Amino acid sequence: MRLENSFNVPASPEQVWDLLNDVPRVVPNMPGARLDEVVDENTWKATMAVKLGPVALEFAADVRREASDGSARRTMLAVKAREVKGRGGATATIESTLEPDGDGTAVMIVTDLHMHGAVAQYGRAVVPDVAGQMVTQFAANLAASLGEGPGPAS
Amino acid sequence: MSAPAAARFVGTSVRRVEDDRILSGRGRYIDDIRLPRMLHGVFLRSSIPHGRLTGVDLDAARGLDGVVAIITAAELEGVAHPLSTRPDVPDVARPVFTVLASDRVRHVGDPIALILAETRHQAEDARDAIVVDYEPLETVASIEQAEDPARPSLFDDTDSNLLYTEATDYGDPDGAFAGARVVRASFAPARVAHVPMECRGGVADHHPGTGELVYYATTQSPHALKLGLSGVLSQPAEKLRVITPDVGGAFGQKAMLNREDIVVCAASKLAGRPVKWVEDRIENMTAATHARSETVEIAAAIDDDGAILALDVNLKIDVGAYPALPFPPSFLGPIVRTMVTGPYRIEHLRWANTVFQTNKASYGTYRGPWAIESLVREVLIDRIAYELGLDPVEVRRRNLVRMDEQPRKMATGPTLEGVMALETLERASELIDQDSFRREQADARAQGKLLGLGFATYIEPAPGPPDFMSSVGMQLPDERAVARLEIDGHLTVITAQAPHGQSHETTLAQVAASEFGVPLEHVRVVHGDTQQTPFSIIGTGGSRAATMASGAALHATRAVKDKVLEMAGNMLEISPGDLEIVDAVVMPKGDAERGIPLAQIAMAAYFMGVEGEDDGLRSTAIYHQPPGGWSGGTHACIVEVDPQTGVVEIKRYVVVEDCGELIHPAIVEGQIRGGIAQGIGIALLENALYDEEANFLAGTFMDYLVPTSMEIPTIEIEHLHSEPLAEVNYRGVGEGGTIAAPPVIVNAVADALGGASIGVVPMTPEYVLALVDEAGI
Numbered sequence: 001m002r003l004e005n006s007f008n009v010p011a012s013p014e015q016v017w018d019l020l021n022d023v024p025r026v027v028p029n030m031p032g033a034r035l036d037e038v039v040d041e042n043t044w045k046a047t048m049a050v051k052l053g054p055v056a057l058e059f060a061a062d063v064r065r066e067a068s069d070g071s072a073r074r075t076m077l078a079v080k081a082r083e084v085k086g087r088g089g090a091t092a093t094i095e096s097t098l099e100p101d102g103d104g105t106a107v108m109i110v111t112d113l114h115m116h117g118a119v120a121q122y123g124r125a126v127v128p129d130v131a132g133q134m135v136t137q138f139a140a141n142l143a144a145s146l147g148e149g150p151g152p153a154s
Numbered sequence: 155m156s157a158p159a160a161a162r163f164v165g166t167s168v169r170r171v172e173d174d175r176i177l178s179g180r181g182r183y184i185d186d187i188r189l190p191r192m193l194h195g196v197f198l199r200s201s202i203p204h205g206r207l208t209g210v211d212l213d214a215a216r217g218l219d220g221v222v223a224i225i226t227a228a229e230l231e232g233v234a235h236p237l238s239t240r241p242d243v244p245d246v247a248r249p250v251f252t253v254l255a256s257d258r259v260r261h262v263g264d265p266i267a268l269i270l271a272e273t274r275h276q277a278e279d280a281r282d283a284i285v286v287d288y289e290p291l292e293t294v295a296s297i298e299q300a301e302d303p304a305r306p307s308l309f310d311d312t313d314s315n316l317l318y319t320e321a322t323d324y325g326d327p328d329g330a331f332a333g334a335r336v337v338r339a340s341f342a343p344a345r346v347a348h349v350p351m352e353c354r355g356g357v358a359d360h361h362p363g364t365g366e367l368v369y370y371a372t373t374q375s376p377h378a379l380k381l382g383l384s385g386v387l388s389q390p391a392e393k394l395r396v397i398t399p400d401v402g403g404a405f406g407q408k409a410m411l412n413r414e415d416i417v418v419c420a421a422s423k424l425a426g427r428p429v430k431w432v433e434d435r436i437e438n439m440t441a442a443t444h445a446r447s448e449t450v451e452i453a454a455a456i457d458d459d460g461a462i463l464a465l466d467v468n469l470k471i472d473v474g475a476y477p478a479l480p481f482p483p484s485f486l487g488p489i490v491r492t493m494v495t496g497p498y499r500i501e502h503l504r505w506a507n508t509v510f511q512t513n514k515a516s517y518g519t520y521r522g523p524w525a526i527e528s529l530v531r532e533v534l535i536d537r538i539a540y541e542l543g544l545d546p547v548e549v550r551r552r553n554l555v556r557m558d559e560q561p562r563k564m565a566t567g568p569t570l571e572g573v574m575a576l577e578t579l580e581r582a583s584e585l586i587d588q589d590s591f592r593r594e595q596a597d598a599r600a601q602g603k604l605l606g607l608g609f610a611t612y613i614e615p616a617p618g619p620p621d622f623m624s625s626v627g628m629q630l631p632d633e634r635a636v637a638r639l640e641i642d643g644h645l646t647v648i649t650a651q652a653p654h655g656q657s658h659e660t661t662l663a664q665v666a667a668s669e670f671g672v673p674l675e676h677v678r679v680v681h682g683d684t685q686q687t688p689f690s691i692i693g694t695g696g697s698r699a700a701t702m703a704s705g706a707a708l709h710a711t712r713a714v715k716d717k718v719l720e721m722a723g724n725m726l727e728i729s730p731g732d733l734e735i736v737d738a739v740v741m742p743k744g745d746a747e748r749g750i751p752l753a754q755i756a757m758a759a760y761f762m763g764v765e766g767e768d769d770g771l772r773s774t775a776i777y778h779q780p781p782g783g784w785s786g787g788t789h790a791c792i793v794e795v796d797p798q799t800g801v802v803e804i805k806r807y808v809v810v811e812d813c814g815e816l817i818h819p820a821i822v823e824g825q826i827r828g829g830i831a832q833g834i835g836i837a838l839l840e841n842a843l844y845d846e847e848a849n850f851l852a853g854t855f856m857d858y859l860v861p862t863s864m865e866i867p868t869i870e871i872e873h874l875h876s877e878p879l880a881e882v883n884y885r886g887v888g889e890g891g892t893i894a895a896p897p898v899i900v901n902a903v904a905d906a907l908g909g910a911s912i913g914v915v916p917m918t919p920e921y922v923l924a925l926v927d928e929a930g931i
Contacts, residue, residue: 060231087201116201118201121850121857
């Protein structure tokens with residue numbers, strides 16, 4: 001499943017780029033996400049709670065930075081997640097690209113998501129909507145992190 | 155003086171023997187069985203469709219409260235042998251696989267481990283604590299992908315995903331097609347699930363002291379299950395007993411030797427304690443069997459009058475990842491092949507069948523397993539009618555084999571005899587009143603309403619003629635039953651059937667009580683215990699019981715009766731031929747005064763014994779398949795298609811059928827209605843859907859829609875009766891509804907849309923709306 005989301009942040013591409021590459025700082029901005037462990041400079045472990053419709057899921061995720069191209073302002077993260085109660089899992093590549101947009105920065109996120117198990121069954125219909133909402137909230141939190149708002153929403 | 159016994163029970167809708175138990179919640183199903191020291195087993199199943207198992211971390215699960223053991227493929231080594239299709243099945247690829255997945259998983263739901271705990275919820279918690287690492291492999295999610303040599307083979311010991319190929323000509327199809335007008339159709343029905351009310355399950359009780367294994371199983375085939383378990387577990391047959399309690403529906407799904415059955419029995423051996431496994435719904439939908447996973451292309455050579463000269467059929471079957479043992483992957487195709495010309499005068503057939511494995515749940519026989527042939531043939535006949543501008547009833551009338559042409563061999567071998575297909579078509583056409591319907595249809599159309607009328611004619615081998623199974627290429631044994639006089643004069647009839655909704659406790663008692671001359675409640679029908687019941691490799695399946703089990707019960711009862719009359723003849727000094735049994739009293743014909751109660755004869759038989767006889771004059775009968783053996787009929791239905799929503803509503807549904815003499819009319823009609831309900835599901839609702847990467851998407855009843863009373867119309871049923879060909883003139887009726895309902899509804903929807911070309915079921919609202927658009931309505 002390919003998901004495309006974009007949002008604008010009232011900060012310069014340089015500021016956003018620095019933040020996006022600081023994964024331990026970025027993770028808490030994602031609704032429901034928690035950083036558990038910094039394995040090395042390109043590998044992290046995180047936990048993520050998501051509600052898909054009536055079903056509450058919790059994923060244990062291995063996150064790995066696959067590419068980071070400062071000149072093109074493009075990063076690629078690979079995520080392999082397992083639902084902690086055995087209800088399947090997901091793998092994803094998340095490609096983020098930054099472009100100047102007026103005074104701020106446009107952030108484009110393209111996610112290639114593969115779900116399996118019960119997660120795939122419950123999630124298929126609602127994932128695009130849920131992902132859209134999460135990205136909107138993520139953007140707000142990110143903007144707040146950059147000092148433009150009241151602080152990250154939880 | 156009461157009426158002759160024979161007239162009293164057969165043909166009457168007596169109160170069902172099963173009702174007091176089942177309708178009052180006193181049935182005893184697998185989940186009702188609670189043995190001392192019993193453990194609860196829960197399966198860990200693959201969440202991915204295809205991959206290498208790179209790690210299964212059991213540490214956290216092992217440490218949880220109540221967890222007693224976790225059985226994986228490693229624990230089963232030397233306990234349960236690997237599985238494969240039997241070596242005597244010709245021309246089929248036979249990959250070998252372990253009972254639990256060892257190094258590779260091949261479908262969502264593939265069993266990896268069995269967790270044993272003191273309670274069910276402890277076992278489930280432990281299952282959820284197991285961390286499985288997979289290395290995903292490319293998936294095979296469809297027949298097209300299975301045909302693609304670039305896709306991986308599911309097994310290292312198969313070169314490709316093609317398991318079986320068959321091509322046969324009957325008659326001279328090349329000659330018949332040469333220069334003839336050709337009409338084509340193709341069909342790709344969705345996979346469907348069997349959806350028994352009770353899911354699968356079993357309780358295994360291995361006694362470490364005696365080595366005896368008792369397996370309480372929800373199965374249609376206790377003896378086949380025993381045979382399979384005995385082989386896989388190296389369990390001596392004399393120390394293995396399968397007991398079948400009440401079974402809450404099966405529809406073909408419980409005819410298998412499930413991998414789970416083997417694991418549960420092995421687990422009881424390993425743990426030294428009884429083990430219960432009860433499948434939940436999501437597990438059943440995901441990991442038990444599916445069916446109707448086929449595509450078919452069909453072409454008919456016809457003449458200008460609509461006579462069908464020949465058929466050309468290409469059937470492809472997707473059997474999923476593992477064969478549903480004991481059935482080989484080549485099991486189904488030959489039955490479809492044998493049935494495809496149906497009750498029609500079609501003399502030439504070109505046949506091709508290929509069978510593929512995919513990353514899906516196993517294909518299991520489902521009510522009317524060969525039904526794809528009736529679906530595609532009946533849809534094709536309507537297409538012929540549209541192409542020639544003829545009435546679909548007229549095309550059927552011109553091609554159906556008339557009674558005066560029978561007996562007549564089908565092109566594929568079996569003998570059609572006593573088949574009233576044409577008579578049922580004519581009667582259904584009369585009942586539906588086609589002329590007035592066509593007027594109503596035109597009026598409705600003027601108001602923007604879309605009405606359609608469809609017909610479908612079918613036959614069902616129930617059990618089929620004696621040359622049916624040899625035409626398929628299989629052998630089926632005769633049916634056995636045992637009858638025994640009890641010490642109080644009552645009768646026990648022991649059947650080889652394993653009923654799971656068919657009401658054999660009632661119908662076989664009706665047959666036996668009528669024959670024996672005793673009240674219905676003096677007969678008890680015993681079934682479902684391999685230590686008591688006669689051997690049958692089938693149990694209940696294939697619509698055989700009405701003829702075969704009734705015949706066996708009748709003859710076993712008659713043998714006991716003959717012995718009773720012999721004894722009574724000696725006691726009364728009268729020829730046994732001059733005696734009868736009326737209301738449990740043996741008497742000279744018409745002379746109740748001189749009668750002896752049956753109980754008195756029974757007492758004498760037990761106390762004094764009869765030279766050369768078993769206790770209770772116990773008699774075994776072997777019943778051979780009589781001629782005829784076909785049930786069948788015509789269904790007709792009227793639908794309304796809503797052009798705004800795409801919803802199809804069934805306005806009227808008529809069945810005219812012949813299954814011989816009815817033992818119990820209400821049970822017969824219940825079978826017909828239940829079958830039609832499942833056919834309506836296939837036609838309009840049910841889809842065991844996988845995505846393009848073989849993820850399963852239909853594990854709950856939110857995703858998998860089954861028909862409810864809202865979708866099932868009043869079903870009008872009329873019975874016709876052909877001339878009896880044998881004394882036992884009862885035939886099966888369980889499968890016809892599921893066979894005929896999909897084509898009759900497809901034909902009605904096509905008619906509502908002016909002859910739309912339909913090649914998919916279920917006809918969902920989206921699909922119907924696309925047809926409405928295509929039809930320019």
